[in-house]
Amino acid sequence: MNVLVDYQLHFGDAHHDSEHQNAIVVRDLNLWYPDGNHALQDVNVEISNQEVTAFIGPSGCGKSTLLRCLNRINDAIPGIRIEGEIELMGRSIYDPEIEINKLRRRFGWVAQSPNPFPKSVYENVAYGPKIHGLCNSKWELEAFVEDCLKAANLWDEVKDRLHEPGTGLSGGQMQRLCIARALSTKPDILLMDEPCSALDPLATAKVEALIEELKRKYAIIIITHNMQQAARISQRTAFFHLGKLVEAGDTEDLFMNPKTEKCRDYVSGRYG
Numbered sequence: 001m002n003v004l005v006d007y008q009l010h011f012g013d014a015h016h017d018s019e020h021q022n023a024i025v026v027r028d029l030n031l032w033y034p035d036g037n038h039a040l041q042d043v044n045v046e047i048s049n050q051e052v053t054a055f056i057g058p059s060g061c062g063k064s065t066l067l068r069c070l071n072r073i074n075d076a077i078p079g080i081r082i083e084g085e086i087e088l089m090g091r092s093i094y095d096p097e098i099e100i101n102k103l104r105r106r107f108g109w110v111a112q113s114p115n116p117f118p119k120s121v122y123e124n125v126a127y128g129p130k131i132h133g134l135c136n137s138k139w140e141l142e143a144f145v146e147d148c149l150k151a152a153n154l155w156d157e158v159k160d161r162l163h164e165p166g167t168g169l170s171g172g173q174m175q176r177l178c179i180a181r182a183l184s185t186k187p188d189i190l191l192m193d194e195p196c197s198a199l200d201p202l203a204t205a206k207v208e209a210l211i212e213e214l215k216r217k218y219a220i221i222i223i224t225h226n227m228q229q230a231a232r233i234s235q236r237t238a239f240f241h242l243g244k245l246v247e248a249g250d251t252e253d254l255f256m257n258p259k260t261e262k263c264r265d266y267v268s269g270r271y272g
């Protein structure tokens with residue numbers, strides 16, 4: 001079977017067929033940076049579909065490192081060593097038959113500070129589908145860009161300025177533009193690394209409301225240093241400390257009844 005077709009069968013919209021399947025399973029993951037730093041140590045975690053999972057923990061505990069393992073961005077670092085298994089929709093991300101660009105397309109990435117390309121609002125969203133050949137005509141592309149901007153709750157604010165620079169929007173609008181861009185490759189999973197840390201409270205509230213809507217369609221992992229935010233928007237939380245996953249579970253449980261002292265201290269703001 002053609003690899004691409006095979007890939008689509010395994011990965012394309014798989015989570016719509018079975019709501020309860022895990023989007024991601026990480027097993028016994030270990031990572032050493034080239035300087036020998038053992039940044040992830042025996043990490044096991046499961047990420048459910050149609051839920052928001054929050055990664056929390058003190059600075060340097062490995063949250064971003066783990067996120068960058070999922071879409072295999074870390075693989076590009078010369079001298080890095082990664083051991084263990086990561087499955088996306090039941091299939092190893094290290095399967096040699098999987099093309100890395102097609103794997104990365106399954107993940108939408110939203111960074112800490114809004115970072116639109118220095119291009120128009122339209123081109124920011126049209127770029128991904130163009131390079132991945134996801135639309136067959138200009139008309140289809142235009143309709144798809146509109147869909148992505150609507151899904152990011154941004155369309156009404158930008159529909160009359162689609163051809164103005166994306167960098168000319170407000171911070172909160174730029175971050176929603178980046179979310180529209182993340183959606184434009186038709187991902188299964190959204191990876192968000194502190195997406196609200198550069199936003200004011202109103203812009204943060206809009207992004208949080210958007211995450212609440214997006215979780216119906218995507219598995220979402222959000223890294224946040226804001227405990228209230230984790231409690232507000234996530235259904236599951238994983239607490240990391242010094243490269244280890246210390247505790248993971250239902251968000252309310254983890255915040256109300258943390259099982260470990262480290263987690264209790266962290267979520268109560270006594271540490272970190």
Ligand SMILES: Nc1ncnc2c1ncn2[C@@H]1O[C@H](COP(=O)(O)OP(=O)(O)OP(=O)(O)O)[C@@H](O)[C@H]1O
Nearest residue numbers: 033034035037039058059060061062063064065066
């Ligand atoms: N490219 C890299 N090369 C070497 N070491 C790195 C690299 N990136 C991160 N590290 C180290 O790996 C450890 C985990 O870093 P990571 O960025 O994953 O932490 P984090 O939990 O995301 O922290 P923060 O909350 O500050 O963003 C830290 O000790 C960090 O210094």
Ligand SMILES: [Mg+2]
Nearest residue numbers: 063064065193
């Ligand atoms: Mg980080």
